[in-house]
Amino acid sequence: MTQLKSLSIPSHMDHILPSSNSTTGKFKFEKPPPLFAAHRLRFYYSLPKLTLWSSLFLLLILVCFVLSPPFYSNNPRRSLGNATASCSGAAWDRRVHSSAVSFTGRTVLVTGAAGFVGSHAAVALKRRGDGVLGLDNFNRYYDIELKRSRENLLTRAGVFTVHGDINDAVLLSKLFDMVHFTHVLHLAAQAGVRYAMKNPNSYIHSNIAGLVALLEACKSADPQPAVIWASSSSVYGLNSKVPFSERDRTDSPASLYAATKKAGEEIAHSYNHIHGLSITGLRFFTVYGPWGRPDMAYFFFARDILKGKAITIYEGPDHRTVARDFTYIDDVVKGCLSALDTAKKSTGSGGKKRGEAQFRIYNLGNKLPVSVGEIVNILERLLKVKAKRKVVQMPRNGDVLFTHANITLAHKELGYKPTVDIESGLEKFVKWFLSYYGVKKRRFWILTLVANAIVSCSLQLAACSLQLAACSLQLAGRVAR
Numbered sequence: 001m002t003q004l005k006s007l008s009i010p011s012h013m014d015h016i017l018p019s020s021n022s023t024t025g026k027f028k029f030e031k032p033p034p035l036f037a038a039h040r041l042r043f044y045y046s047l048p049k050l051t052l053w054s055s056l057f058l059l060l061i062l063v064c065f066v067l068s069p070p071f072y073s074n075n076p077r078r079s080l081g082n083a084t085a086s087c088s089g090a091a092w093d094r095r096v097h098s099s100a101v102s103f104t105g106r107t108v109l110v111t112g113a114a115g116f117v118g119s120h121a122a123v124a125l126k127r128r129g130d131g132v133l134g135l136d137n138f139n140r141y142y143d144i145e146l147k148r149s150r151e152n153l154l155t156r157a158g159v160f161t162v163h164g165d166i167n168d169a170v171l172l173s174k175l176f177d178m179v180h181f182t183h184v185l186h187l188a189a190q191a192g193v194r195y196a197m198k199n200p201n202s203y204i205h206s207n208i209a210g211l212v213a214l215l216e217a218c219k220s221a222d223p224q225p226a227v228i229w230a231s232s233s234s235v236y237g238l239n240s241k242v243p244f245s246e247r248d249r250t251d252s253p254a255s256l257y258a259a260t261k262k263a264g265e266e267i268a269h270s271y272n273h274i275h276g277l278s279i280t281g282l283r284f285f286t287v288y289g290p291w292g293r294p295d296m297a298y299f300f301f302a303r304d305i306l307k308g309k310a311i312t313i314y315e316g317p318d319h320r321t322v323a324r325d326f327t328y329i330d331d332v333v334k335g336c337l338s339a340l341d342t343a344k345k346s347t348g349s350g351g352k353k354r355g356e357a358q359f360r361i362y363n364l365g366n367k368l369p370v371s372v373g374e375i376v377n378i379l380e381r382l383l384k385v386k387a388k389r390k391v392v393q394m395p396r397n398g399d400v401l402f403t404h405a406n407i408t409l410a411h412k413e414l415g416y417k418p419t420v421d422i423e424s425g426l427e428k429f430v431k432w433f434l435s436y437y438g439v440k441k442r443r444f445w446i447l448t449l450v451a452n453a454i455v456s457c458s459l460q461l462a463a464c465s466l467q468l469a470a471c472s473l474q475l476a477g478r479v480a481r
């Protein structure tokens with residue numbers, strides 16, 4: 001007993017010690033190693049606390065993760081990893097070939113396939129029986145999860161998306177060797193007018209260098225494909241004559257983005273002239289709709305209205321209205337497909353031109369400009385939430401006051417006829433927006449709860465095992481004595 005007392009065991013440990021009565025004269029208590037004893041004591045008594053704190057900690061990490069702003073970077077190296085290296089192997093080859101199987105005689109390489117217009121167009125092509133192969137660099141200009149979700153849609157439709165950059169000449173040449181593309185629908189680009197103020201180089205990288213790399217690959221392919229690619233309404237720049245017609249001048253761009261698209265049109269012309277590539281440029285007018293781009297105003301207005309955050313509505317000098325010829329995605333996709341179907345074959349082979357080749361440019365707009373204020377009115381009605389509007393003078397950030405397409409030429413030569421008005425188009429967008437982000441939120445909370453439960457259970461299990469080990473050690477000690 002004297003021995004026991006001298007150990008000064010804390011009173012709350014009494015129940016795990018043998019009773020003094022039963023051991024009188026016989027029991028000789030051996031002090032466990034101090035470190036082990038300390039652990040055992042803390043562990044045993046703070047188990048519920050430990051579980052609680054670990055759960056709270058886990059929850060905190062998850063909340064920080066969700067609330068952290070998305071990381072926007074357009075450094076292709078960062079987002080690509082080793083793309084060319086990953087684009088090989090028998091399984092990869094099989095996926096490329098099976099995606100490119102065509103039932104119509106058309107086989108299309110769609111660049112920017114995980115993008116907004118790219119994903120819609122690739123699915124539409126595949127549905128009608130064309131062979132389709134996607135290519136996308138999955139850069140982080142906006143939410144990469146959205147791009148992955150679009151990629152899942154493509155996969156379900158039977159379209160394989162190669163992860164790679166249009167600047168990767170080795171990869172392009174490999175793809176052109178593997179598949180005889182009849183057409184290239186080139187939609188990969190650094191989009192967005194205002195972002196050029198922040199990251200001008202990304203526009204040069206994708207819209208100039210990338211375009212040249214792609215045209216080089218097309219020029220060298222045998223047979224050469226016909227190229228249909230996305231230019232932009234922004235090439236009309238500071239023009240004041242409306243509606244914008246393809247014959248109007250395009251030499252006063254208001255943004256670097258517009259300048260790179262205008263440069264793209266000139267570069268395309270030179271490849272057509274020298275190498276006999278059949279090339280069609282499509283000037284898209286503010287394309288919107290389900291699976292859209294989160295950097296576009298209608299998209300982030302919807303998000304901010306729902307969050308109760310103020311939205312900034314630009315106005316021109318003397319309170320002039322800012323307006324856009326918003327064009328619904330399905331109409332634009334129809335325009336792309338008609339351009340593809342009416343494209344003539346390239347005339348070159350092995351990089352040499354054998355005759356004049358087709359060169360076309362079309363406006364794909366809606367010919368009914370809508371003010372930004374009206375877009376907000378419609379979103380308010382659809383979301384049933386009042387927007388907190390902040391009307392400010394349009395900053396000098398590359399935006400133009402208005403766009404308005406003359407689509408006579410596209411109508412005449414492509415049969416292009418937009419059918420979706422802004423109310424119905426935004427209604428479809430809002431429906432998608434609510435279901436996509438609603439589902440994601442629900443999925444997130446279920447995952448959080450499951451993860452939490454798993455961590456708590458594992459901690460409890462670990463604690464029990466330690467306790468069991470401690471008891472066994474103690475028992476072994478007793479038996480030995």
Ligand SMILES: O=C(O)[C@H]1O[C@H](OP(=O)(O)OP(=O)(O)OC[C@H]2O[C@@H](n3ccc(=O)[nH]c3=O)[C@H](O)[C@@H]2O)[C@H](O)[C@@H](O)[C@@H]1O
Pocket residue numbers: 191192193231232233234284285286287295296297298312313314322323324372394399400401403
């Ligand atoms: O037509 C095109 O070629 C271009 O269309 C859009 O560019 P933009 O029309 O400027 O579309 P948004 O960025 O969504 O802006 C729409 C309107 O909202 C206005 N806006 C934008 C942001 C903001 O905070 N407040 C605001 O009033 C803009 O001035 C513009 O009038 C795309 O973002 C470009 O990639 C595309 O090439």
